[in-house]
Amino acid sequence: MIFAYQRPIHFADTDSAGVVYFARLLSICHEAYENYLTKKGINLREFFNNNHTAIPIIHAEIDFFYPVFCGDIVIINSKITKINDKVFQIDYLIKKEEENIGKGMTKHICINPQTRKTKPFPAHFSEQFFH
Template identity: 20%
Template sequence: MHASNHPAPAKSKPFFALPVRVYYEDTDAAGVVYYANYLKFCERARTDWLRAVGFGQQRLAAEQDIVFVVRAVQADYLQAAVLDDQLEVITTLERLGRASLVFAQKILRDSQVIFEALITIACVSLGSRKATPIPPAVRAQFATLV
């Protein structure tokens, strides 16, 4: 997990922080971050979170025959980010289900929340493309982070 200058989320759960710089390619015609790119920033943070807890996505696919896919997103866009903003994506694991995870993610600029989302992730068998239980070793590691 990455140390941060920002306080941990309210429940003092373990969290992961990913710095993100806004580039020209992230903005729309109005010069603000295109709405879908906030979700891309969150995806990057979840991928790096997974790697930080010891489970790279390629390794999980190759060794466990699983992938994690987005099932649902609840997002609130609170303020616009613009070119050259330095953002930080804060990720916490809120809930661990049998075959799913729920992440709370916030994007901050200068310690102020500008975007927040609850993202439900399903564990899916790579071979069958159907929901499958999270493997015991992976689940045990995740359980320490809820």
């Protein structure tokens, strides 16, 4: 399933050369992830402040094909793939109009925040998130 998120590039997203700063584009991909969680009915406050389950990012990458400037409208197409009962990956295709301008990826793992040990995704999360 592909989920689209659209957003303008703000001045604060750019570096001294006037192009989007690499870490900001990865942050915008995370905004797309948060927007997906919200659309799936997941309460962000509860999700990010849960004493029983945490789903941190264990790997992230971003590749640029073309520069992005202040005022550009970007569309982040996110594809979520469940790797196993503890890990999922989100692949991001970043577009400006119809042109692919970059791609990114984040890999997430489910853990118990108290023990920091991996654990399977809770059933209620899997039902909301992966369907």
